[in-house]
Amino acid sequence: MSALIPRPTTEIAPGAVHVPQWLTLEQQRELVTACRGWATGPVPIRHTRLPRGGVMSVQTVCLGWHWQPYQYTRTAGDVNGRRVAAFPDWMVELGRRALTAAYADAPTAADCTPDTYTPDTALINFYDGQARMGMHQDKDERSSAPVVSLSIGDTCVFRVGNTETRTKPYTDIELASGDLFVLGGPSRYVFHGVPKVHEGTADPATGLTSGRLNITMRVTGLPG
Template sequence: MTALIPRPAMEIAPGAVHLPGWLTLERQRELVTACRAWATGPVPIRHTRLPRGGVMSVQTVCIGWHWQPYKYTRNADDVNGERVAAFPDWMVQLGRRALLDAYGDAQGAADYTPDTALINFYDGQAKLGMHQDKDERSSAPVVSLSIGDTCVFRVGNTETRTKPYTDIELASGDLFVFGGPSRYVYHGVPKVYEGTADPDTGLASGRLNITMRVTGLTD
């Protein structure tokens, strides 16, 4: 088993930071195990149906709050009506460490309290169009973790889905944080490279993407 060696952080745009190899293989395996458990319910993983009838090619399961286009609820009324699994404290701590390593702001990291995560699974054919994460009432940063197959991650601008944008590769173990001036950048995944996953992560194929957010909502 080859250990991942973290590489220097790269700022793609102001507030958008890529930290390659941030997750150890052990932590990746732990996250894969947790995601498999969440995928079975109480609200199972599914292809989200959009209001106009389209169906997303990625499969999604949520914890903390349930995301349905384009709002958050505690119960998954568009799936089975069940309350989603709780957001665990160890995920809060992981999010805080991610923010600290990305920005070097100890106070900002200590104040960061994500309360939901969208977990997307991509098979080799899945894609995600350019979009903004703007259904939250908080402008706190989004913490994104990648496990499994490498993908092309397209980082755009805050005004339009079109150019200018920057394409980077996100590999297994990579961390990407977007906040500040880049909190509402358009972003997407136009391609996944099948067969690039390391089985030592516990994921033999496909890509898991875990995005932690602060909804700004209360019960």
């Protein structure tokens, strides 16, 4: 019953905006189909290995630029040496529409306007029921343009912290399938993470029967 009740757009902190149910079911299905294609390559989805030897529990595939801690490159030297799939123009438009939706009531919250926002990379993370994401900042980009985040599949607990520390104060919210979340302006570099995924909450109509897809669009600020 609760899924039928519209949830309001909420500014969790200045520039950190949650827009529930932003993606339609059709858009979610299209994104799931696209992500399945990208997951097969040219650089396939993988568990990223961290510099100290640990392995991330989420699986990641990248578009436009390849991310590995803590840098972006055009080719995936830590996987198969191939160039990652291109960042499609239609995702640029999707990112611009997302900013318009998030900052409609707070247009000064971002460091750019929707018309000038031009993401050039996406990190696509897949969470199974046991995957987690520790508190971290998205700061490998040279640009302070907002990060646009889209959720599909299982609902997760999303923890929004502060810019100084991984610990409290933080706010926990739930991100459900179709939700949009934007980190920009004063909240561009807040620590954030995913401490829990609620297994079995995905709607099969999205094309994803289990697990959670998280698509984050960013502006690297890198040339070429």
